[in-house]
Amino acid sequence: MVETRSGKSTSPYTQEQQEKMAALVRENKERKELLKQAKLKAIAEEYAAKMNKLKEEMEEKKKAAEVEAAAEAEEERKRREVKGESSGTANKEAAMQKKNSEWIANLSLGEDEEAEMYVPQDERDALARELATIKDPLERQETEEEKKLEWKLRMKREKKRREEVNRLTAEVAKVRDCGQEVQAQTDISAKMDKMLGYLEVLSEAWMKERQANWDHDVALSAMWSGFRDFARDMVTHVGGEVRRLRDNVGKFCEGAIESAKAVVVVESEARPRKEPVKLKFPDAYGGKKEENFDNWEASVNS
Template sequence: MSVLTKWLLCRVDTQGGASTKPYTKEEEEKMAAILRERKEKKEGKKKALMEAQAVKLKKIEEEMAREKERLKKEEEEKLKEVEEEEEGEPSLQRRSEQHSGSKVDEMEKRISEWVTNLSLGEEEEVTMYIPKDEQEATMRKWDAKEDVLKWRAMEDETRMEWKLAIMRKKKRKVDAASAAADELAELRTLTTQLTP
């Protein structure tokens, strides 16, 4: 019989529920020894867990330090590459500092270059960015602005196209409504035929 069960048996009296036997010194010593062992086991487990956590934290810190070093080296290499590229050809910022010292002047310079290129007949760049249909439409509008009759005719044409689009939309709605009404009528006839 274990010490714990003996202790329980000593504590419980079958008649009144109170203990009639006092503890003996041996039982008290055994209980104290058991409690000490349990306490020592708990403390040992806690200590082992704390040591394991400390080891894990140390490993994580070492990995973080290695990762920081690796990232630092990568950044240094990238900076070296960028510096080498800058030495090879001057950047936009350097050019703007050499010419005017501000971004506004750089933009004005680019715009003036673009305008001179257009005036020299290099319209291929513009045609790459604007679709052919839009180019033709704007050219017709410019020509029509000079002639008032052409301008009014173009306005009437666009107005008529707009009205035609609206009429087609209305027609689609009416067709859809009539189709729905036809289906409803068919359903009503079917339901009247099916109901006795």
């Protein structure tokens, strides 16, 4: 028995009891370590599944972008074949390099000029011919603005597609590097730190992609809204001009009528009046039968 400071007595653990307690502590520690390892393994498997899914999605997007680019290149090649141009690979690459060089050289130009760099020359010539056939200046301006807006939207989509291809290529390369780095780690804690860091990178990339898509949609909506405002202003302007012309025509007609009335009044006042002419006719013969008719005729002629 051993007495404590409070005066109570207690008996120390025996060797067998100490071994049991140590075994229980060791079992609890091993069980906690197993649970921790199981959780880490589940997290690692979930992360690997997410990485594989993300990699597959990126590969699909990249393939879709490549297919779209190939379709556009095929369409461009067919257009050049129709025009009689060469469709060889060397000429195509030279044309693409020339187009890229022109685009880079014209970065300082306005948005309209930059949009025209994405439009083939034959399409621009067709627009010029179409505008030349339109006589109404308002209709010609509206057609030109609508076509330029279409070119701007095409430019936005092309730039967005190129940025998406470049971004997906970089993301795929980053995911591959992440997988290699995680595979190279032997310590579970180090692997978890790496995976958590890459999860943060992926979440940040997803937020940037979402923000970029939203900004792109906002830009397109703003362009459409600007075009609608322009069309509404144009219709309002044309309606105002028509009303003004109609009012001017009415005022002109009223003025012309009043002027005609005034001219008629002035002419009627200026025309000299003719005095009535009194005609004196000889009296009829009122003589008697026995009077001489020759004497009456002589008196009338005198």
